[in-house]
Amino acid sequence: MNPQTHDVIYESDVFYGKNAFTGETLPTAFPVHGQEEVEQAANAAAEIARDFRRLSNEKRASLLCSIALELEARSEDIVARAHLETALPDARLKGEIGRTANQLRLFADVVKSGSYHQAIFDTPSPERQPVPKPDIRRQQIAIGPVAVFGASNFPLAFSAAGGDTASALAAGCPVIVKGHTAHPGTSQIVAECMEKALDKEQLPQAIFTLLQGNRRELGQALVTHPKIKGVGFTGSVGGGRALFNLAQQRPEPIPFYGELGAINPTFILPDAMKTNPSLAEQFVASMTMGCGQFCTKPGVVFAINSPETQAFIETAQQIIRQQSPSTLLTHSIKDNYQSEVENRGSDNGITVTYSEAQSPNVPAALFVTDSKNWRSNPAWEEEIFGPQSLIVVCDDFEDMLALSETLSGSLTATIHATVEDYSQAHQLIPCLEEMAGRLVFNGWPTGVEVGYAMVHGGPYPASTHSASTSVGAEAIHRWLRPVAYQALPEALLPSSLQATNPLGIKRNIDGLTC
Amino acid sequence: MNPQTHDVIYESDVFYGKNAFTGETLPTAFPVHGQEEVEQAANAAAEIARDFRRLSNEKRASLLCSIALELEARSEDIVARAHLETALPDARLKGEIGRTANQLRLFADVVKSGSYHQAIFDTPSPERQPVPKPDIRRQQIAIGPVAVFGASNFPLAFSAAGGDTASALAAGCPVIVKGHTAHPGTSQIVAECMEKALDKEQLPQAIFTLLQGNRRELGQALVTHPKIKGVGFTGSVGGGRALFNLAQQRPEPIPFYGELGAINPTFILPDAMKTNPSLAEQFVASMTMGCGQFCTKPGVVFAINSPETQAFIETAQQIIRQQSPSTLLTHSIKDNYQSEVENRGSDNGITVTYSEAQSPNVPAALFVTDSKNWRSNPAWEEEIFGPQSLIVVCDDFEDMLALSETLSGSLTATIHATVEDYSQAHQLIPCLEEMAGRLVFNGWPTGVEVGYAMVHGGPYPASTHSASTSVGAEAIHRWLRPVAYQALPEALLPSSLQATNPLGIKRNIDGLTC
Known part of the structure; x- marks a missing residue:
């Protein structure tokens, strides 16, 4: 940059949110952060990280509850701004x-x-031969400051105060969020809620920092900063893999928890197809939910050739034709969707049905092919973000089973089956376990319950770290690492490991839970 | 290779173990495996991986016990061969x-x-509003075939049937071991024990394969093979990092659990130094244990300048002078040790004391420096494999505390303190927790207990995966990943998740252990 013009604010020093419906620029300029702001935020986070990880569980729990309250208090502002920035309906955003x-x-x-x-x-067993058995106790502690990348498709639940941030704060890690460029205003309001909650709890603001901007440098600087000790990411395979690579190439590699992409295969077994007349309707509802922008969208359905499967396809096509057009999250997502759907539709061996409503927005699209063509077009296994899906007609169950063995990792895999189909389901399950993080039975994968048992992850590219989940209580473990304490006296042990158990927690003693 | 000479066995098609004492070639040629053998072994392992992971817990436990029995049965052969290949004493090998x-x-x-x-x-809660709460159950399953790299310094406990192999088999993962070139004969006997145990249990031999050889291609082919789903490694930073990089650059990156290096800092606080006259003796015993070839060797001791610290140093130097010379595991380890110790000894600001016994073998070496010189020589923080260590004299406790904040990740960190020192120990512990996998109090880090609470890992370079341990019961989790099952009927659920709890295992229900 020319030093003489350093103080002039160029277009590139700020950026604006866009109205997702019209593409017009929304009021309010946001700063474009880069290396310098990462340096400041990471240093500030590192400075308070030790105190934050050693804060009492009560205080950290109280912070999380305060953030929840502040978000609810700003609900109207958030919904109004997020609606403009994402085109998602008010009810969905409220939810x-x-x-x-x-x-x-x-x-x-x-x-x-x-x-x-x-x-x-x-x-311990001081009398053990040939050497005494030492007193060893082990707990998990926070790994340090964490970077979180907001996702476009969940401006709240997977963004500034979303699951990655909530689980990292719970673990005791300060968080620096890179807000998604698709909803800077929404992220800004959420950051204000964070600020208020930290103030209310009398905790340092460096526990949470929102950085914004559209320069690639920002994400790269975050992932490579030596004081950042872990990364949470939800987004595309291309962008996520590039950041994952940077995180692994650091002098000190750090865990990178990236949820990158999934086609969420669904298998409809013969008797379910025969006896459940609402499958086509359920399928289209799930694939078009949130305008097909859910990471758990059923992106491919495998069915076995039969008159019932033909009827299922025809019904699905009929419902697709009647779908309202969708306004996607951003104009670049829309452009991608349109070109990718058009490309796929022009491939040989595949048919496509569009929704018929005339609109400037995008139509839903349903592709149909057979297993032979599926096999010779591996590109069809790539996720297209938006309201489209693909039905693959298999010759018979053996054909379906063989295909199930060839799929890349996915967040979910779904089986529709009646008791009549159980023997076939039994054969499918061991394979689907190996390629998915969650198996769904007689349902649809969209809708991810936030509970104790949820797994939102799976083999690559569903996750860059298939032993983790980004949703549910277990997500906290991404930000923790174990430490063993050998022969420490009670006075020096962390409270979780003291003999008197002042925290009143469950412990595992010599292999048994107590 | 010239096709006409394909059948001729060259020197490079086989390799030999070496007598660690004399450097002479030992009888018995071992094949040099490469890409082709990796391909065969990985395919064979992948073929039986599903059956093996779904084997009953009883059967897998029985296999582990059979392997233990076979090892014990071949104890004499193993000790004899390992003694020649590693120069480790019989008693240690028996242990x-x-x-x-x-x-x-x-x-x-x-x-x-x-x-x-x-x-x-x-x-589940079908009545919940606005949407019913689904039935979700989650368990962990094996990730698939695993590659294990044997270590030079533990020809048994960290090699062919060592902790990585045992934990992976326990998880239900077939294992392909790359035996360490320093003890091919030992690995071969262990592999024979494995073969017998698998036979006895009527399980396929593809559950365990030993590959041997001195070509870099072998390790690279293993780590990059698409059917290998995880790697366990114990070894040097250089070799380990190169393989880690390959594992992360795969189209599908896989977890790489590498234990690479550690200097295991020890902090002696003033009153402990004053009141414990045996510290110098304990220190030298720990640093020279196993000829200083333990990954938990105390590689640096921080003490505070005082008459007692000077006495500690003098006593340690005196004991060092009287040490017997050591025969290291291999001649290349010996050469490295000699040149690295010589280099360090010729640096400015450091003194070195050697053991005085004349021998073709290597002397123990004790370096002494002060905190100022330590700060200006970051290379001294690098581990030297062998019987050497370094004492750093700090000006005062603030100086020691400041140094503790600058250390790289290590397997262990040790504090010597009396009750008088507790307030200083309180200040050290939070920092040491952040750089080590295990804190040791008033003891020495060598000797790694195999139990439920052990953590043998720590921030990089101690481990490439600081949330894991390579020793102890928790090591099994490296080879597992979670899967959630939504609304599966009892008949299709894995037994660990069936309502009737046929395995009789502990479960967590809605956040509570039951």
């Missing part, structure tokens, strides 16, 4: 605030229970 | 067989208890 607040409260419960410490004890 | 067998039996217990499934339940 997403509720979900985000509940998620924060779930992690408050997790922190209060102290279960996340995973306290394990080995009872 | 290591015992430790390895106990480790296998610990994992058998872990498998039988079923705790590794980590079964978690969310109770």
Whole structure:
């Protein structure tokens, strides 16, 4: 940059949100942050990280509850701004605030229970031969400052105060969020809620920092900063993999929890197809939910050739034709969707049905092919973000089973089956377990419950870290690492490991839960 | 290779073990495996991986116990060969067989208890508004075939049937071991024990394969093979990091659990220094144990300048002078040790004391410096494998505390303190927790207990995956990933998640352990 013009604010020093409906620029300029702001935020976070991880469980739980309350208090502002920035309907956004607040409260419960410490004890035995058995106790502690990348499709639940942030704060890690450029105004309001909650709890603001902007440098600087100790990411395979690579190439590699992409295969077995006349309607409802912008959208359905499957296809096509057009999250998502759907539609061996309503917005699209063509077009396995899906007609169950063995990792895999189909389901399940994070039975994968048992992850590219989940109570473990304490006296042990058990937590002693 | 000479066995098609004492070639040629053998082994492992992960817990536990018995049965052969290949004393090797067998039996217990499934339940609530709460249950399953790299310094406990192999088999992962070139004969006998155990249990041999050889291609082919789903590694920072990089650059990155290096800092606080006259003797015993070839060797001791610290140093130097010379594991380790110790000794601001015995073998070496010189020589923080260590004299406790904040990740950190020192220990602990996997109090880090609470890992470079341990019951989790099952009927659920709890395992229901 020319030093003489350094103080002039160019277009590139600020950026604006866009109206997702019209593409017009929305009022309010947001700063374009870069390396310098990352440096400041990471240093500030590192400075308070130790105190924050050693804060009492009660205080950290209280912070999470305060954030939830502040979000609910700003509900109207958030919905209004997010609606403009994302084109998502008010009711969905209201629901997403509720979900985000509940998620924060779930992690408050997790922190209060102290279960996340995973306290394990080995009872000493000074008389053991040939050497005495030492007193070893183990707990989990926070890894340090964490970077979180907001996602476009969940401006709340997977963004500034979403699951990654909530679980990292719960673990005791300060968080620096890179807000998604698709909803800077929404992220800004959420950051204001964070600021108020931290103020109310009399905690340092460096526990949470929102950085914004559209320069690639920002994300790269975050992932490579030596004081950042872990990353949470939800987004595309291309962008996520590039950041994952940077995180692994650092002098000190750090865990990168990226949820990148999934086609969420669904398998409809013969008797379910025969006896459940509402499958086509359910399928189209699930694939078009949120305008097909859910990471759990059923992107491919495998069915076995039969008159019932033909009827299922025809009904689905009929419903597709009647779908209202969708306004996607951003104009670039729209452009991608249109070109990718058009490309796929022009491939050989595939047919496509569009929704018929005339509109400037995008139509839903349903592709149909057979297993032979599916096999010779591996590109069809790539996710297209938006309201489209693909039905693959298999010759018979053996054909379907063979295809199930060839799929890349996915967040979910779904089976529709009646008792008549159980023997076939039994054959499918072991394979689907190996390629998905969650198996759904006689339902649809959209709708991710935030609970204790949820797994939102799966083999690559569903997740860059298939042993983790980004949703549900277990997500806290991404931000923790174990430490063992050998022969420490009671006075020096962390409270989770003291003999008197002042936290009243469950512990594992010599292999048994107590 | 010239096709006409394809059948001729060149020197490079086989390799030999070496007598660690003399450097002479030992009888018995071992094949040099490469890409082709990796391909065969990985395909064979992948073929039986599903059956093996779904084998009953009882059967897998029984296999682990059979391996332990076979090792014990071949104890004499193993000790004899390992003694020649590693120069480790018979008693130590006998002990290591015992430790390895106990480790296998610990994992058998872990498998039988079923705790590794980590079964978690969310109770459904069909009446919940606005949407019903689904029935979600979650367990952990094996990730698939795993590659294990044997270590030079523990020919049994960290090699072919060591902790990585035992924990992976326990999880239900077939294992392909790359045996360390320093002890091919030992690995071969262990592989024969494995073969017998698999035979006895009527299980396929593809569950365990030993590959040998000195070509870099072998390790690279293993780590990059698409059917390998995880790697366990114990070794040097250079070699380990290169393989880690390959594992992360794969189209599908896989978890790489590498234990690479550690200097295991020890902090002696003033009153402990004053009141414990045996510290110098304990220190030298720990740093020279196993000829200083333990990954938990105390590689640096921080003490505060005082007459007592000077006395500690003088005593340690005196004991060092009287040490017997050491025969290191291999001649290349010996060469490295000699040149690195010589280099360090010629640096400015450091003194070195050697053991005085004349011998073709290597002397123990004790370096002494002060905190100022330590700060200006970051290279001194690099581990030297072998019987050497370094004492750093700090000006005062603030100086020591400041240094403690600058250390790289290590397997352990040790504090010596009396009650008088507790307030200083209180200040050190939060920092040491952040840089080590295990804190040791008034002891020495060598000797790694194989129990439930052990953490043998820590921030990089101690481990490439600081949330894991390579020793102890928790090591099994490296080879598992979670899967959630939504609304599956009892008949299709895995036994760990069936309502009737046929395995009789502990489960977590709605956040509570039951």
